[in-house]
Amino acid sequence: MTENTILKDDFIRSFSEHAGEPKEFTDFRLAAWKLASELDLPFVDKTKIDRWNFTKFDTYQAFTNENAEEVLPEKVQNLVALDDASANFYVQIDTHPAKLQLNAELKSQGVIFTDIFTALKEHPELVLQHLMTEAVKPDEHKLAAFHAALMNGGIFLYVPKNVEIKEPIQAVFVQKDASLPLVNHVLLVADENSSVTYVENYVTLDDTSKGIVNIVEEVVTRRGAKVTFGAVDNLSGHVTAYVNRRGHIGADSRIEWALGLMNDGDTINENVTNLMGDGSSGDVKTVTVGRGKQTQNVTTRVTHYGKASTGTILSHGVMKDKATTIFNGIGHIKHGASKSDAQQESRVLMLSQGARGDANPILLIDENDVVAGHAASVGRVDPVQLFYLMSRGISRAEAERLVIHGFLDPVVKQLPIEGVKVMLKEVIEGKVR
Structure with missing residues (x-):
């Protein structure tokens, strides 16, 4: 281990212990940091991400509860219902919570909705049971390990058995100072026969500073649960982003993704839905607009493990100026997932001569008695x-x-x-x- 690595270990241990994180999580961070120095970047088809900066930063700010209440920027006020006492939302500015509201009825039903570090202190067993243990794991590649080691923002949402949340739950993550790395984690656990709609925004207010963003979001559903997950990403052109959203879907459970990928900077977007249980289903709808000289790589994968599982992918992109976007759509039916159905469609609309869009539909079929199909087009x-x-x-x-x-x-x-x-x-x- 180099001297710099030892110093970084000390740094991680210091801020983790200062924040009062459970010892298990401090050890988790340290183990992940060691992995980050050993693992390679993820393989991203047709994009040379080794030229991008995902891990270097000048200053780092750990999660803090200081200034927990502040006047929200106007751009944020337009997104959340501040005057509605029944609304449920969380606003994070850089690495600290600015506003949290969860109505009394949901609290009485056992719903947990808070920043992920408070959840680690108040519900350590529940969080550590699911945090990067099923959907995403730290040893997958360098960016996953980097995330686990330096996580400095995010939320935990838990919906107990048989609880149906009728009104959407919302989170807004704001980059006020883009020079500070944002390493944000969202963990959503829907227990048996529960349902919830969750919607989030990523917004950059600082459009001049260069920065990095590393986002990992995990959705874990148990038998019979349903999750609707909506997101609008709108980070600035000076921010290089890695965004990994992943679902781990149980038997007779369903997830619906609606993702607006509107970042202006170079971005790796990975959305993976693992249909683990029999009768599980996943529906993924994605739109993106590329402009300027940005490069985006958007990989959407639905993997069928359970029998009679159903997966659909719909990706639409608009390209202008000299932007480049690669759409990789992958439907994979594993051996044993008989009676499953995998469908996908990718469409790219070109507005400029210098723009480039690739749509790559891929079907991987390891089982008989299944249905699968794909469509792709690139045009004006x-x-x-x-x-x-x-x-x-x-x-x-x-x-x-x-x-x-x-x-x-x-x-x-x-x-x-x-x-x-x-x-x-x-x-x-x-x-x-």
């Missing part, structure tokens, strides 16, 4: 659609704008919170204008 705005709209007095620019919004609408309309839906529409409008 349909001239027939433009002609139809322009023949009714609409300008070419407006007609093109309407076609683009219609193309991305399958995901936009899935978001259950009106403020978040409006924000995504505004982000799309700003990008394609």
Whole structure:
């Protein structure tokens, strides 16, 4: 071990113990840091991420509860229902909680919704049982280990057995100082026969500083549970991001993803749904808009382990300027997952000569008696659609704008919170204008 590694070990131990984290979690961090120095970056098809900075930073800020209450930025106030006492939301600014609200009814039902470090102190056994033990593991590659060692933000949401949460639960993660690395973890556990809708935003207010973001989000569902997961990522063009969202889905359980991937910087997006139980299902809808010179790699995978499991993938992307986006859609039916159904569709709309979009559908079938299919296309705005709209007095620019919004609408309309839906529409409008 080098001197710098020893110093980093001391640094990790110091802030973990100062924060009062359980000894098991301090040891977890230290073991992960050792792995981070040994493991390689993840393999990302058709993208040379070894040239990107994912791990180097000048200053680091651990999670802190200081200034727990503060005036929220206007951009954030437009996203959350501050005046609604029944609303449930959490706002994190950089690495500290700015606002948390969980209504009394959900508390009385045993729902846990808090920052992940408070959850580690108050519910250590429950958190440590699920944190990077099933869906994502620290030994997968360098970025997963780096995340486990330096985690400095995030939330824990637990829905007990038979509890159905009717209103959405919301989280907003704000980068106020982009020079500070954000290593954010979301852990959502839905116990048997429960249901919840969770929606989140990532927002950068600092659009001048260079920075790194490492996000790992785990959704674990037990038998009969249902989770609807919506997200809008809107980080600045100076931020390099690794985003790993993964579902671990039990028998007769379902997850629905609606993801608006709107970062302006170079981004690796990985969304994996592992259908572990018989009768489980996963539906993934993703939209992205690439602009400037950014590079995005979007990998969406649904892996079938359980019998009669169903997985669908729908990915739509719009490319302009000199942006590049690679869509990798993977449906994998494992041996033993008979009667399963894997379907996927990837569409890329090109707006500029210099832009590039690749759609790579992949089906891996290791079992008989299954159904699988895929579709993919890369092309320009349909001239027939433009002609139809322009023949009714609409300008070419407006007609093109309407076609683009219609193309991305399958995901936009899935978001259950009106403020978040409006924000995504505004982000799309700003990008394609």
